[in-house]
Amino acid sequence: MEYVSPEGLRLDGRRPMEMRQIRAEIGAVSKADGSAIFEMGNTKVIAAVYGPREVQNRNQQISSHALVRCEYSMANFSTGDRMRKPKGDRRSTEISLVIRQTMEACILTHLLPRSQIDIYVQVLQADGGTRSACINAATLALADAGIPMRDLVTSCSAGYLNSTPLLDLNYVEDSAGGPDVTLGILPKLDKVTLLQMDSKLPIDILENVMQLAIEGCKAIANYIREVLLENTKQLEYRRGV
Amino acid sequence: METKSTSSFTNLVDQSVCPGDVVLDLSKMINQTIKLGGGLRQDCDAISVMKAGRLRFSKPHKYWVENSQKRYVPYAEDSVLGIVVDSRSDNFLVDIKGPTLAFLPVLAFEGGTRRNIPRFEIGTLIYVRVIKANPGMNPELSCTDASGKAAEFGALKDGYMFECTTGQSRMLLSSPTCPVLDALGKKLSFEIAVGLNGRVWVDAASPHTTIVVANAIMNSETLSGAQQRIMVEKLLQRIQ
Numbered sequence: 001m002e003y004v005s006p007e008g009l010r011l012d013g014r015r016p017m018e019m020r021q022i023r024a025e026i027g028a029v030s031k032a033d034g035s036a037i038f039e040m041g042n043t044k045v046i047a048a049v050y051g052p053r054e055v056q057n058r059n060q061q062i063s064s065h066a067l068v069r070c071e072y073s074m075a076n077f078s079t080g081d082r083m084r085k086p087k088g089d090r091r092s093t094e095i096s097l098v099i100r101q102t103m104e105a106c107i108l109t110h111l112l113p114r115s116q117i118d119i120y121v122q123v124l125q126a127d128g129g130t131r132s133a134c135i136n137a138a139t140l141a142l143a144d145a146g147i148p149m150r151d152l153v154t155s156c157s158a159g160y161l162n163s164t165p166l167l168d169l170n171y172v173e174d175s176a177g178g179p180d181v182t183l184g185i186l187p188k189l190d191k192v193t194l195l196q197m198d199s200k201l202p203i204d205i206l207e208n209v210m211q212l213a214i215e216g217c218k219a220i221a222n223y224i225r226e227v228l229l230e231n232t233k234q235l236e237y238r239r240g241v
Numbered sequence: 242m243e244t245k246s247t248s249s250f251t252n253l254v255d256q257s258v259c260p261g262d263v264v265l266d267l268s269k270m271i272n273q274t275i276k277l278g279g280g281l282r283q284d285c286d287a288i289s290v291m292k293a294g295r296l297r298f299s300k301p302h303k304y305w306v307e308n309s310q311k312r313y314v315p316y317a318e319d320s321v322l323g324i325v326v327d328s329r330s331d332n333f334l335v336d337i338k339g340p341t342l343a344f345l346p347v348l349a350f351e352g353g354t355r356r357n358i359p360r361f362e363i364g365t366l367i368y369v370r371v372i373k374a375n376p377g378m379n380p381e382l383s384c385t386d387a388s389g390k391a392a393e394f395g396a397l398k399d400g401y402m403f404e405c406t407t408g409q410s411r412m413l414l415s416s417p418t419c420p421v422l423d424a425l426g427k428k429l430s431f432e433i434a435v436g437l438n439g440r441v442w443v444d445a446a447s448p449h450t451t452i453v454v455a456n457a458i459m460n461s462e463t464l465s466g467a468q469q470r471i472m473v474e475k476l477l478q479r480i481q
Contacts, residue, residue: 034310051340052340054342066340106260111376112340114340143293144293145312146292146311148280148292149260150291152261188261189261228257228293232294
C-alpha cells in the first residue's frame with residue numbers, strides 16, 4: 001500500500017512533516033483537582049488529576065516523596081469495533097506504567113512527601129498516537145492541578161513508511177507495521193523522558209525520525225504553553241496577595 | 242551587570258509564566274538577596290518556575306508565582322477551614338484540603354488544659370490557624386491567635402460551607418474589600434468565614450439569604466469588580 005503519494009501527500013492529505021490539528025481545553029472535569037481534554041486530529045483524550053492528597057493505602061506511603069499512580073483506559077466506543085476490555089488488559093497496564101514513569105520524571109515529588117497523586121486518562125476517540133495524546137493531556141491536567149513540575153512534558157510520535165520519515169502517525173499508518181517511535185521530552189531542559197520504538201530502524205534513519213519527533217514535541221509544547229497562559233489570564237481579576 | 246539581571250526579572254513581573262520558565266540567572270547577580278515564595282525554585286544557577294501562574298513581586302526582594310488551584314499547600318500563619326475526620330487522645334485529625342491531614346492538639350485552645358479538652362464530633366467544621374507547615378511532617382493547627390486568645394477561631398455552628406479555588410479565597414480576603422462582598426454587605430446581613438484553603442462558610446438569619454450569598458460568591462470567580470457588582474444587583478432584583 002502506498003502511504004505517501006508521489007506528490008508527497010499522506011493518506012489524510014498531510015505532508016510528511018505535518019502534524020494533525022491539535023486542540024486542548026483545561027478544566028473539563030469540575031470535581032477533579034486538575035483536568036484537561038487533548039485532541040490530536042481524530043484522537044481525543046480526557047485526563048483528570050486528583051491530589052496531592054492523603055495516601056489511601058498506608059502500606060504504599062513513601063516518606064521521602066509523593067506516590068504517583070496512573071490509570072489508562074479506553075472507552076468502549078473509542079474504536080470502530082466496540083472494545084470488550086477497555087481497561088485492565090496488558091496493553092492498558094503497560095501504557096499506564098509508561099505514562100506514570102514519564103510524569104514522575106517531571107513532577108517534583110520530593111516537595112510532597114507522604115502524599116499521593118492520581119492521574120486518570122481515558123481515550124474517548126482513538127485514531128493513532130493515543131500514548132502521546134495521553135501524556136500531553138496529563139501534563140495539562142497536572143499544571144491545572146497546581147502540582148509542582150520541573151517542566152512541561154510533551155510527547156509526539158513519528159514513523160518511517162515508504163522510505164519517508166512521517167510525523168504524528170494516524171491509525172492507518174500506525175498499523176502498517178513500519179517503525180513507530182514515541183518520544184516524550186522536557187522541552188526547556190532538553191531532556192528525553194520517554195523513548196519507545198516498535199520494529200527495527202537503521203541508526204542513521206532513527207536519528208532523522210527522532211529529530212522529527214523532537215520538533216513535533218516542541219511544537220506541542222508551544223501550544224500547551226499558550227493554552228496555559230490563556231487560562232492563567234483569568235487571574236487578572238483576582239487581587240490576591 | 243546587576244541592573245541587567247534585575248531588569249530581566251522585572252520584565253516577567255505580573256506576566257504569566259509556565260513550569261520550566263527560567264526567570265532569573267543567579268550567575269549574573271552579585272551581592273543581592275532575593276526571597277523565593279511559592280511556585281519558584283532554585284535549580285543550580287537558575288530560578289525556574291514550577292507552577293503555572295503570574296509572577297509577582299513585593300518590595301524589597303520577594304518573588305512568587307500567584308496561581309489558583311483546588312488543592313491547598315499549607316503555609317504557617319494561614320487561616321483555614323478544616324473538617325475534623327478523627328480524634329485521638331492528644332490531637333484531632335483535620336482535613337484542610339492539603340497533601341496530608343493536619344494535627345490539631347487538644348491543648349491548642351484558649352486556656353487549654355487536660356481538664357477542659359473540647360469535644361468535636363467527626364465532621365465538625367472548624368476555623369483554625371496553621372502554626373507549623375514543614376514538608377516532612379503533618380501540618381499543625383491551633384484554635385488561638387498569636388497572643389493565645391480564641392479570637393475568631395473555633396467550631397462553626399450551622400451555616401453552609403462550600404468550596405472554591407485558592408485564588409478566589411485570596412480574592413475574598415483581599416483589601417480593599419472584595420466587590421462581591423462589598424455589594425452583598427450593603428443589602429444583606431450575613432456572617433462569613435473564608436479559609437485560604439479554598440473553603441467558605443456562610444451563615445445568615447434565613448436559608449434564603451445564605452443561598453443567595455453562596456451563589457453570588459461562587460459565580461464571582463472569573464468576573465471583574467464591575468461585573469461582580471452587576472451580577473449581585475441582578476441576583477438581588479430576582480429575590481425582591
